[in-house]
Amino acid sequence: MKILVLVKQTFDTEEKIRLQDGQVQEDGVRFVINPYDEYAIEEAIRIKEAGDAEVVVVSVGPSRSEEALRTALAMGADEAILADDSELFGDEYSAAKVLAAIARKDQYDLIIAGNQAVDDGSGQVAVRLAEELGIPHISTLTKLEVNGNEVIGHRDAEGDEEIVKATLPVLVTAQQGLNDPRYPSLIGIRKAGKKPLTHVTLADLGLTAEEIARKSEVVETFLPQPKTAGKILSGDLSQQVSELVTALHSVEKVIG
Amino acid sequence: MATEEKLAKGAAFLIEETQAEKIFTPEDFTQEHQMIAETTRSFVEGEILPHSEQLEHQDWDLTVKLLHKAGELGLLAADIPEEYEGLGADKVTSALITEEITRGGSFALSHGAHVGIGTLPIVFFGNEDQKRRYLPKLASGEWIAAYALTEPGSGSDALGAKTTATLSADGKHYVLNGTKQYITNSGFANVFVVYAKIDGEKFSAFIVERDYSGVSTGPEEKKMGIKASSTRQLILEDVHVPVENLLGEPGRGHVIAFNILNIGRHKLAVGAVGAMKSALQVSVKYAKERKQFGTSISSFPLIQQKLADMNILTFVTESMAYRTTGDIDRQLEKLGKTSDGRQIAQAIEEYALECSVNKVFASEALDKVVDEGVQIHGGAGFIQDYPIERMYRDSRINRIFEGTNEVNRMIIPNTLLRKAMKGELALLQAATALQSELMGMMPISDEVSELGPIQHQLAMMKKIFLFVGGVSVQKYMQSLKDEQEILAWLADIVIEIYATESALLRTQKELDKGASAEQKVDMTTIFAQESFARVEQSARNILASMEEGDMLRTQLTLLRKLTRVQPVNTRDIKRRIAQRVIDAEKYLA
Numbered sequence: 090m091k092i093l094v095l096v097k098q099t100f101d102t103e104e105k106i107r108l109q110d111g112q113v114q115e116d117g118v119r120f121v122i123n124p125y126d127e128y129a130i131e132e133a134i135r136i137k138e139a140g141d142a143e144v145v146v147v148s149v150g151p152s153r154s155e156e157a158l159r160t161a162l163a164m165g166a167d168e169a170i171l172a173d174d175s176e177l178f179g180d181e182y183s184a185a186k187v188l189a190a191i192a193r194k195d196q197y198d199l200i201i202a203g204n205q206a207v208d209d210g211s212g213q214v215a216v217r218l219a220e221e222l223g224i225p226h227i228s229t230l231t232k233l234e235v236n237g238n239e240v241i242g243h244r245d246a247e248g249d250e251e252i253v254k255a256t257l258p259v260l261v262t263a264q265q266g267l268n269d270p271r272y273p274s275l276i277g278i279r280k281a282g283k284k285p286l287t288h289v290t291l292a293d294l295g296l297t298a299e300e301i302a303r304k305s306e307v308v309e310t311f312l313p314q315p316k317t318a319g320k321i322l323s324g325d326l327s328q329q330v331s332e333l334v335t336a337l338h339s340v341e342k343v344i345g
Numbered sequence: 346m347a348t349e350e351k352l353a354k355g356a357a358f359l360i361e362e363t364q365a366e367k368i369f370t371p372e373d374f375t376q377e378h379q380m381i382a383e384t385t386r387s388f389v390e391g392e393i394l395p396h397s398e399q400l401e402h403q404d405w406d407l408t409v410k411l412l413h414k415a416g417e418l419g420l421l422a423a424d425i426p427e428e429y430e431g432l433g434a435d436k437v438t439s440a441l442i443t444e445e446i447t448r449g450g451s452f453a454l455s456h457g458a459h460v461g462i463g464t465l466p467i468v469f470f471g472n473e474d475q476k477r478r479y480l481p482k483l484a485s486g487e488w489i490a491a492y493a494l495t496e497p498g499s500g501s502d503a504l505g506a507k508t509t510a511t512l513s514a515d516g517k518h519y520v521l522n523g524t525k526q527y528i529t530n531s532g533f534a535n536v537f538v539v540y541a542k543i544d545g546e547k548f549s550a551f552i553v554e555r556d557y558s559g560v561s562t563g564p565e566e567k568k569m570g571i572k573a574s575s576t577r578q579l580i581l582e583d584v585h586v587p588v589e590n591l592l593g594e595p596g597r598g599h600v601i602a603f604n605i606l607n608i609g610r611h612k613l614a615v616g617a618v619g620a621m622k623s624a625l626q627v628s629v630k631y632a633k634e635r636k637q638f639g640t641s642i643s644s645f646p647l648i649q650q651k652l653a654d655m656n657i658l659t660f661v662t663e664s665m666a667y668r669t670t671g672d673i674d675r676q677l678e679k680l681g682k683t684s685d686g687r688q689i690a691q692a693i694e695e696y697a698l699e700c701s702v703n704k705v706f707a708s709e710a711l712d713k714v715v716d717e718g719v720q721i722h723g724g725a726g727f728i729q730d731y732p733i734e735r736m737y738r739d740s741r742i743n744r745i746f747e748g749t750n751e752v753n754r755m756i757i758p759n760t761l762l763r764k765a766m767k768g769e770l771a772l773l774q775a776a777t778a779l780q781s782e783l784m785g786m787m788p789i790s791d792e793v794s795e796l797g798p799i800q801h802q803l804a805m806m807k808k809i810f811l812f813v814g815g816v817s818v819q820k821y822m823q824s825l826k827d828e829q830e831i832l833a834w835l836a837d838i839v840i841e842i843y844a845t846e847s848a849l850l851r852t853q854k855e856l857d858k859g860a861s862a863e864q865k866v867d868m869t870t871i872f873a874q875e876s877f878a879r880v881e882q883s884a885r886n887i888l889a890s891m892e893e894g895d896m897l898r899t900q901l902t903l904l905r906k907l908t909r910v911q912p913v914n915t916r917d918i919k920r921r922i923a924q925r926v927i928d929a930e931k932y933l934a
Contacts, residue, residue, distance in 0.1 A: 105930050117933050121383075160380060272387045275419025275432055278380045 090142040090235075090257075092133045093192055094166065095202035095215060098150055098157035099123040102207055111310050122157045125203025128263035131270040132233055133201050134165040143167050147191055149177060149184050155286065162281035163273030174290035179303035181209075185217030186301040190294040192222060199240070200260040204229045212262075219260040227253045229264040352679065353672050355695040356764055358846060359807060359839065360775040365853035369437065369671020371663055371934070372855060381423075381438055385445035388418060393449030400452050400573040401735070403565065405533045408455050408573070409489065416486020420446070421460050424468055429480035436677065440615040440670045447619030450732075451739055454574035458529035459483070461612050462605050463490025466538045466550060470593040470601050470686040475552060479536060491534035493525035493553075493579045494602055501752045503602055504548055508541040508581065518585040519543065519551060521559075525579040527746075531562045532575030539581065540598050547596030551586050559584035570738030593686055603697075604690045609747040610700040611673070614666040614707035617743060621659040621714045622932045624736045628655065628718040629930055631725070631733075642721070646916075649923035651717040656926045657868045658710040660934050664847040665706060669699045698760045701753040702843045705836070708743035708750060715740045755829065757836035762818075762825070776815030779808055787906050795856065795866055798911065799849050799873040805907045806845065806880045810838045812907065813887045816900065820891050831890060834883040841876040841883075848872055864925055864933055867918050874913055881908050 100106070101121045107114040122130070133144045146161040148154045149172040158169035170191055177187045192200065200222075202215035219226035231250070232243035235257075242253045245264050273281070291298065320336075322329040337344045353367065374382070392411055393400070399407055415421055423439040425431020432438070439460065447453040464483045467475055467490075482488040499505040508523025521541050528537070537560075539553045553560060563578030593601050629652055632643035642648050676692040715737045719726035726733050744750045765772040790801035817831050825831070852869045855862040881904070888900045925933050 105928065107928055117929055156376060156379065159376060160383070163380060163384075272384050272391070272418055273380065274417070275381055275384065275422065275434075278377055278384065279432065281380070282377055 090136070090140070090198045091196060092136060092142050092144045093195075093197040093200045094126070094129050094133045094144060094146045094161070095188065095200065095218070096126045096130065096146050096148045096154075096157055096161055097123045097203070097206045097208075098148065098154040099206055099208040106312065108310065108312060113310065120153060120156065122160055123203050123206045123208075125205060125207070125263055125265070126157075127203075127270040128265070128267040129201040129203050130161045130164055130166060131268045132263060133199075134271075135268065136199075136235055137165065137167075145170065145195070145197075147188065148172065149187050151175075158286060159278075159281050160273055162284045162286070163277040164271055165277065166284075168284060169286040170289060171286060172289050172294075174288075176291040176298060177289075177294075177296075177301065179301055180305045181211050181213040181217060182304040183301040184214045185221050187294065187296065188214070188218045189221035190296055191289065192218070194294075198257045199235070200224075200258070202260065202262045204262040204264050215260060215262045222258075222260070224258050224260055225255050226260040226262070227255060228262045230261050231264050231266050233261060233267065352675050354769070356698045356761060356770055358843060359761070359810060360771060363846065363850060365850045365857055368668045368847070368850045368854065369674070370851040370854055371667050372851070372858075372860075373671070374437070374441070378437055378441055381434075382441045382445050384418060385420060385442050386448070388415065388420065389445060389449035393446075393452050397450055397573075397732075400450065403532075403572065403575070405575060408452065408575070409533050411452065412455060412459065412489055413486045415456060416484070420456070421464075421486050422484040424460060424465060425480050425484045426468070426476075429476050429484065431480060431484045436670050436674045437667070440612070440667065443612050443615045444619035444622075447616040448623045450735065451571035451573040453616060453619075454529055454571050455489075457612060457616065458492060458574070459486075459490050459534075462492035462609050463530065463534070463536075463538065465608055466492070466592055466601050466605055467552065469604070469689045470550070471552075474589060475592065479552065483536075488535040489530055489533055491528055491530035491537045491579075492605070493528045493531075493537050493539045495526050495528075497524060497526050497578075501749055503540070504599060506540055506542060506548065508539070509545050510541040510543045510549065510551065510586070512543070512588070513585065516588065518587055519591065521551065521553065521581045521584040521586055523581050525581070527566065527576055528562075528579045529574055529576055531577040531579050532565060537579060538592065539579070540602060541581075543595050547598075548602075549595045549598040550592040550601045552590040552592055553581070553584060553586055557584050557586065569741060570735070571742055600687070600690050604693045606748060607693050607697050607700040610704035610753070611666070611669055611696075613743060613747050614662060614703035615670065617707035617711040618659060618663045618666055620711055620736065620740065621655070621662065624711075624715050624718040624733060625652070625655045625659060625926070626931045627732050627736075628652070628721045629926055631731075632721050633927065633930065635723070635725075643927050646920060648721055649927070650919050651721055652926050653871070653919035653922040655714045655717055656922055656932060657872050658714055659932050660865070660868050661844050661848045661872050662703075662707045662710045663934070664851040665844055666703055668847045668850070669696055669703055672696055672699070698757055698764075698839075699843065701748070701756045701760070702840050704747055705750045705753050705757075706840050706844055708740075711740045711743055751829075751833070754833045754836040757839050758814075758832045759826065761814075761839070772811075772814075773818075776811045776818075779811045779815070782808075783812065783903050783906060787909070790910065792911075796849060796853055796869070798913075799845070799869055802873045802877045802910055803842070803845050803849060805910070806838070806842050806877060809880055809884050809904065809907050810835070810842060812903065813838070813884045817887060817891065831887055834887045837883045838880050841880045845869075845873045845876045864922065867922050868934075870913055871915060871918055871922070874910070874915070877908075877910060 098120050101119040104118050136142050137144050144166040145168045146158055146166045147170040148158055152173045162169055172187050205212035216226055227242035229245050230242045231245055234241040238257050240255045240259050242261055244251045322332050420442055422431040423434040423442055427433040446456050467479050483490055494503055496506050510519040510521050513520055535555050537553045539551050543549050559582040561580045566576040632648050633641050635642045680688055680692055718733045719737050722733050725731050764770040790798045814835055821828055848869045852862055852865040884904055
């Protein structure tokens with residue numbers, strides 16, 4: 090079986106976001122594998138260790154993403170593909186197109202991705218990819234079983250659990266709690282340096298800029314307003330209610 | 346390699362100029378280094394910090410379990426050669442592991458005693474049989490190591506040990522008797538490197554297993570800090586140690602002891618870097634959260650000043666410690682894999698002075714950093730719920746172990762004098778040349794290039810050292826070794842020179858690469874200025890302690906020729922440095 094794992098390198102969740110001229114500053118920032126993607130990588134490696142599988146990790150992103158791919162290789166993935174040609178960058182639509190072109194170059198039985206990236210948090214790329222490839226997907230898995238051609242996914246459904254069956258090839262996305270990702274060992278890190286990591290460009294993938302052109306545009310990037318102190322209403326109950334209604338109308342303007 | 350690269354000679358930085366490109370800096374970490382640091386950090390965050398409380402309460406089963414886990418990840422194997430199931434990694438790798446582990450509190454002591462002073466004597470000085478028997482178990486963590494040098498009656502005076510070793514009648518064992526004190530990991534270690542005197546004379550090292558009959562440990566010491574590490578006496582009563590377990594040659598235990606101390610000093614500095622980064626991080630976070638007078642205390646310039654000072658000290662220590670690490674790596678690389686213990690000892694000994702310099706500077710820098718950390722926390726800093734309280738207590742031991750800072754301050758000028766006498770360092774020639782130079786005009790500082798004024802200050806600091814050092818040698822000749830105050834001031838000047846130069850070269854190296862290095866330039870500017878003032882004060886102390894009247898006035902006039910520097914706007918620069926730290930909420934180089 091051949092497994093493709095989608096990986097994105099993101100800011101460590103502990104990092105402070107700093108903006109300068111509307112751009113997020115990256116200097117001195119600690120980058121990590123998107124935590125949801127870590128579950129995806131771990132799951133793929135466990136399937137490999139339980140049977141016979143080859144694990145390929147892929148990322149669309151700047152060349153610093155190589156660190157994330159090397160970490161995945163150190164955890165136990167076999168091969169990595171990095172689409173770091175800036176002409177391949179766009180939005181979720183573009184990323185899905187690029188990943189589809191990469192996926193089509195080989196025969197993957199299973200594609201595993203994180204449910205979402207902790208930076209943009211769109212949760213779109215993986216499911217768009219399934220659509221591009223014309224394969225089914227099961228999202229936000231908390232448990233995955235693969236028996237031959239059959240895949241059973243347990244998914245979080247608003248506090249309930251939904252069990253979904255599908256047949257390979259299929260794409261699944263990982264929810265928190267799918268597994269407990271391992272740390273890459275020092276031996277693993279050593280070996281990772283010698284595993285293949287291929288860089289691909291627009292031309293390599295036979296794509297054109299028009300085909301993958303972004304469908305959305307970032308208009309403005311800004312930090313959330315600092316939280317201001319709350320207000321405690323006083324007086325008897327009816328006074329408080331009327332004061333609240335007035336405030337909702339005229340101060341907060343949440344009621345028209 | 347076609348041409349052999351010229352290696353930095355130990356202590357030569359005092360009389361030579363070092364090229365920025367020749368030093369190793371944290372900016373030179375490879376991807377592999379970074380990944381290893383990352384694994385260590387994840388291990389600390391995922392496995393150590395969640396158990397801090399339990400570890401502080403001395404749950405040794407947990408400590409051993411976590412050491413095994415560290416072993417599985419390879420975190421105990423960096424310094425062990427591949428043929429003994431280690432990683433055979435460079436010293437930068439093991440330094441990074443040490444730095445990151447330190448961020449998990451005093452579990453780092455258990456780790457450090459195992460991989461450093463516990464394992465390295467066998468790595469460096471063990472014979473093939475000893476390496477084969479012990480190193481694979483130590484690499485995996487199956488066995489934990491400890492190091493037993495100190496005794497109740499001999500601390501700094503290590504060679505005054507009273508523990509004895511007597512060859513048994515059948516010649517198969519050495520019978521050891523004695524008590525070792527303050528032995529880290531003694532509560533659970535499986536193997537100890539023990540120093541004893543054969544026939545009460547020949548100071549030698551032995552590998553002693555815990556299971557040997559007659560080996561026991563005393564009760565756990567009740568320590569001020571580093572409570573997550575085990576510290577007990579090791580008691581040896583007629584312990585029969587197989588002769589095969591004599592480490593190195595009989596009567597040459599001091600070679601092992603002193604070189605392991607050198608490594609220990611260097612590792613202490615690297616560990617201090619990790620501890621400083623942690624202290625700074627919790628302090629800047631606290632300063633941002635804590636509101637007084639309706640605003641975050643991080644907006645107050647006096648709090649900012651502390652944050653800037655903490656960041657600068659961390660940066661300078663980091664620059665020094667990794668510079669030395671890189672130099673040691675290059676020496677060891679040159680040796681190749683076939684080298685014996687003596688060659689390795691020599692290679693490490695080359696930088697004995699730098700190791701002492703690092704140890705003193707780092708331990709004192711860490712003390713200042715945790716002290717200001719507590720101050721930023723205010724009353725909360727005195728309460729055990731806040732990690733800074735533990736950091737403050739944990740820091741204090743660093744000025745004491747691995748050779749007290751006083752002993753290390755004596756080592757620095759003594760090493761220099763020895764090197765000068767042996768002709769390894771042209772110190773006296775340089776001092777003589779300076780005397781005639783002092784009669785003429787001194788060059789003025791290059792104010793044009795960004796680092797020009799700092800380069801000038803550094804050059805003047807080196808001249809000041811040669812000047813007062815030369816005068817002291819002339820004055821006291823052989824009895825200089827008894828003038829401990831003068832020697833300590835000289836040591837302080839040497840330490841300041843290495844510190845300033847390491848920060849300067851690191852910054853220079855970044856600028857040469859075309860990288861933006863505003864924070865580094867700011868930090869180096871401030872540190873150099875403050876360091877220069879301390880050097881000047883030490884020099885004045887030395888001169889005023891030796892001479893008086895006209896002689897003193899003449900010498901102070903000469904000193905003043907070397908101390909003409911323009912002050913910088915400390916207030917504004919420190920505010921800038923602090924603001925960047927506040928934005929990043931952590932150490933920022």
